[in-house]
Amino acid sequence: MIEVVIDNMNLTQIATSGQCFTWKRISDKPTYAFTSFDRYLEITQSGNHFYLSCDEDDWKNIWYRYFDIDTDYRDVANRILNSQDTYLYEAYKHGEGVRILRQDLWEMIVTFMISQNNNIKRITKSVDLLKVKCACLCNDGVHLRFPRPGEASEDILRDQTLGLGYRSDYLVEIYEYALKHPEWLDNLRDMSYDEAYSELMNRKGIGPKVANCICLFGLHHIDAFPIDTHIKQILANHYPQGFDFKRYEGVAGIVQQYMFYDKIN
DNA sequence: TTACAGGTCTTGT
């Protein structure tokens, strides 16, 4: 157990921001449990103090990066403030503690493929059951982690109790593809936003929206601006003459998160 | 019953 101080971060806001489908609230206090690759973490918030169930090494090597501590979110706040955009400023104030986590790329690919034309409740259920059926364990030998390529059989992916529907075809394909092309994930990490976006779009079941979610949440390309039904409505309602993307060049994905959080919370 | 959920694919123009 270690204690760290982090400003401008709110666990409950992150948990309900729609970027992670595997965070679980495990107590009345704002305590959340989740995994990243093979690590399991429990974290509690009290103001700007955070209590993590890990040692100093895992904090430095894994979770510091995961929580995107090095990104300065004040730059985004200033741009929003300077824009005189009342709606966007209110949205920002509402979700001020949201950060773009640096989550595991493979988990982002699979979970956002599941998310298409779907609802959060069913997405969470499918992901939970997938982890249970595959029964892969973290480095602690106790907690379930997300199944990597080769660890989810076709039978499991097609198991109707998972409720994946037609998406199971896509998942069978992507699991096969990633297993057959072991360099694919690392190559994606080395690409620019545009390159990674086009590469992801080549895979069946990944369209513009999911590709942008993977770029934003799995590769931390914060230029990516995923447009879903909610964002489409916001753009139509608040920006009928068009949204000025140029103004938010380099931070558009963070702006998108404030808009999205405000819409669903 | 119909519509909708953090869309994408296929087909027809």
Added chain:
DNA sequence: ACAAGACCTGTA
């Protein structure tokens, strides 16, 4: 290039 229509499934 662009516009329908289909698509698994659970919930309101």
